[in-house]
Amino acid sequence: MKLTPLACALVAGVMFVGVAVGYPFDIKRDLVTEVVWTTVTLGNVIVYVDEQGVPYATTTTTEATGLATTVAETSSAILPSSTPAVPSSMLASQSNPATSALPSFMLVSEKDVVTSVVLEHKVPTPVESGAPAQPPAQSPAQPPAQPPAPSPTPETKEAGPLNFRVPLGVTYDPFMEGGCKPATQLSNEFDAMYRDYGIVRIYGNDCGLIPLAVQKAAGQGKKLMAGVWLPNQRIEDVVNALREAVVKYAGGRWDVISLVSVENERVLEKTMAVSQAIDAVREARRQLRDAGYGGPVGAVEIPSVVVDNPALCEPEVVMVNVHPFFNRDQTAQNAGRTVREQVNTVVKACPNKPIVVTESGWPHEGQTNGAAVPSVENQKAAMASIGREFDGNLFFHNAFDSGWKKDWEGSFGAERYWGVIS
Known part of the structure; x- marks a missing residue:
């Protein structure tokens, strides 16, 4: 032997x-x-x-x-x-x-x-009777054995925090018909939003919005969801604006920003491929990590696009827009259940990932879409129904009416009338 x-x-x-x-x-x-x-x-x-x-x-x-x-x-x-x-x-x-x-x-x-083999003779250290002998200290030439370093998590399997949660929020854009809203109006509208909601979603740095948004969130102890409006904006420009604002208004504390999106329904519109959206997520994550931000970064699509393209499950948090109004068989009173059912399809497609609904709501004016009827009363009923299903991880769309928007085929004349704050 x-x-x-x-x-x-x-x-x-x-x-x-x-x-x-x-x-x-x-x-x-x-x-x-x-x-x-x-x-x-x-x-x-x-x-x-x-x-x-x-x-x-x-x-x-x-x-x-x-x-x-x-x-x-x-x-x-x-x-x-x-x-x-x-x-x-x-x-x-x-x-x-x-x-x-x-x-x-x-x-x-x-x-x-x-x-x-040659063993060194060592003088044993006296120990109490019955006590286990302790090994001699290892010499510097033979450092203690270390456990193997964990393998880096592949980009395609980055785990998200299952307990991730943001409060109920609202979405915001800085435009008015003809251009950007005045600075005073922007400031007043942020004050109104943070009176009612714990987090505000912005879509990018249009109208130089990032400094004001960070200042308002930090000053009122609230949170912000930031965004890059690809392909119109550059990732590095938005990251630099966020870095400067966080340093200036939040004392360098990145926790004022809860999550960041890089695009909004571009895959649905077929202006971006799935691979382009994921590449953008990875690049934005890299730059944001270098800047000091450690939170989730993701793409925003509708549930069916995520279900059909599992690669969109890669981000730490999966973000989807869910608008029950566009389901002609659903009423405002049933809006919350409809949103929940759509979210459940994403949960099955993206197991072990938290889901955030980044847009949901009901228009208060427009044309009827089957059983879905736009009105002030139905908007209130829809929001109440959604609120019974979600007490967080959902943004109502939109904070204020968007008079600058144009209707498109399938918008039922309601594109300008989603504002939830009067």
Whole structure:
């Protein structure tokens, strides 16, 4: 049977016992320790011996490589007749309590022991009777074995915080017919939004909105969902604006920003491919991490697009817009259940990922879409129904009416009338 390095290590600890048995006790002989520089791989058992070479304890360690050698010497010695032979059962009884049994071993010649491995003799530290012996401190040349570093999480499997939650929020855009709203109006509208909601979603840095948005959120102890309006805006420009605003108005604390989107329904519109959306998420995440932001970064699509394109489940938090008004079979009073059912389809498509509804609501004016009727009363009923299903992780769309918008085929003449704050 081939001798393993572990067996050699154990035999080295009981070397003198083997010699005592094989030779008369009263005959002098030369004991030679050769200088051998050997690099071996040890198993998980270390045997500690005293100055007479008698094993006194064992312990279990993690794997280590490389053993220090002893200084070569030639001496004349008599193995004392009082040196007892130590059976392997005794060694096992003195081992670390975590070690249930020592591996079996066999005695070999003195030459085999010396040329295979050299163990340093250490003077044992006295311990109380019955207390387990402590291993000697490891030398600087042999640092403690470290657990392997965890493998980096692949981009496609980045786990999201399952307990991620933001309060009920509202979406906001800074436009009016003909251009940007005046600074005073922007400031007043942020005050109105933060009176009613804990978080506001902005879509980018149009009208230079980011500094004001961060200032208002930080000043009122509220949160902000930031965004990059791709492809119209550049990721680096938005990240730089966020960095400067966070430093100036939030004391450098990025936790004022809860999440960041990079696009809004561009895959649905077929102006971006799924791969482009994911690449944008990764690039924005990289730049935001470098800037100091550690929260979720994602793309925003509707549930059916996410279900049909599982790659959109990659971000830490999956973001979807859900508008029950566009389901002609649903009433305002049933809006909350409709949103919940749509979210459940995304939960199944993206298991173990939190879902945030980044737009949902009901228009207060426009044309009827089957059972979905726009009116002030139905808007209130829809919001109440949605509120019964969601107490967070949802943004009502939109904070104020958007008179600058134009209707499109399928908007039922309601595009300008989604404002929920009067």
